[in-house]
Amino acid sequence: MQTNLKNKRFYFKIHDYKTKETKKYPIIAMNIEEATQICYSNYFPGRMDDSYDILSIKEISKSYYSSIVRKGGFPVNRGVKAPLLEVDIRSAMANTNSNRAAAKYLNVGWKRYRRWAKSYTNSQGKTLYEEQKNRAGTGIAKPWSRTPMSEIIEGKHPKYNKRNFKNRLISEGYKEEECHTCGFDSRRPSDNRVPLVLHWEDGDSTNHKLENLSLMCLNCKFLYHEGADSRYIQSQLKKGKTDDRDWNDELSDDVYEQLRNM
Numbered sequence: 001m002q003t004n005l006k007n008k009r010f011y012f013k014i015h016d017y018k019t020k021e022t023k024k025y026p027i028i029a030m031n032i033e034e035a036t037q038i039c040y041s042n043y044f045p046g047r048m049d050d051s052y053d054i055l056s057i058k059e060i061s062k063s064y065y066s067s068i069v070r071k072g073g074f075p076v077n078r079g080v081k082a083p084l085l086e087v088d089i090r091s092a093m094a095n096t097n098s099n100r101a102a103a104k105y106l107n108v109g110w111k112r113y114r115r116w117a118k119s120y121t122n123s124q125g126k127t128l129y130e131e132q133k134n135r136a137g138t139g140i141a142k143p144w145s146r147t148p149m150s151e152i153i154e155g156k157h158p159k160y161n162k163r164n165f166k167n168r169l170i171s172e173g174y175k176e177e178e179c180h181t182c183g184f185d186s187r188r189p190s191d192n193r194v195p196l197v198l199h200w201e202d203g204d205s206t207n208h209k210l211e212n213l214s215l216m217c218l219n220c221k222f223l224y225h226e227g228a229d230s231r232y233i234q235s236q237l238k239k240g241k242t243d244d245r246d247w248n249d250e251l252s253d254d255v256y257e258q259l260r261n262m
Contacts, residue, residue: 084112166198
């Protein structure tokens with residue numbers, strides 16, 4: 001109904017005995033008699049009985065009327081929340097797979113959604129809340145789950161990410177966070193982790209059995225297991241940076257100790 005200078009603004013405070021709720025309904029009309037007719041025809045069509053009572057009728061200001069209409073007909077500053085319409089709940093149900101998802105879709109609280117969903121029924125007499133129940137979680141995306149470590153160790157996932165595998169060996173208690181050769185356990189200030197690399201004793205990086213795995217610091221990894229075959233040495237050789245030393249010769253224990261203490 002178009003407003004004009006002669007129109008007045010009212011709200012009707014009505015208690016509905018069927019729903020056992022008291023609500024406030026905003027009306028724009030020329031006078032109180034016209035406002036009453038509009039209230040009956042718009043909010044209680046065909047219910048000329050004792051199932052509801054008009055508790056009060058008040059003429060209100062334009063600003064207060066706007067605050068009521070803006071929230072679906074119920075003033076926020078009086079602590080009364082707007083109802084969830086059946087059409088909105090059905091729309092949410094059509095776009096989601098559970099009641100909680102429907103509440104999130106409507107951007108309302110779970111308890112508020114449940115209350116209104118239980119107040120509407122379908123053609124079979126079943127509430128919309130019951131209709132949308134999905135205890136089995138059908139159609140709902142499941143959270144990502146980790147591959148069990150037992151399966152990785154048994155060799156069922158030979159291509160499992162090596163960095164994640166090393167981190168899980170430490171975090172899940174399979175290996176101590178220290179070098180298994182020299183006991184190095186100093187932590188980096190940047191991330192509070194010990195700089196370690198995962199080593200496969202037989203050289204097969206797909207063999208994830210615990211007895212074939214060890215954690216080593218970078219120094220021990222280079223000294224004892226890579227040496228002249230390390231990627232660093234090979235890259236230097238390709239660049240022509242050679243000297244008179246034979247990198248393939250076995251280093252003495254004194255040289256090992258000196259290098260470890262550098």
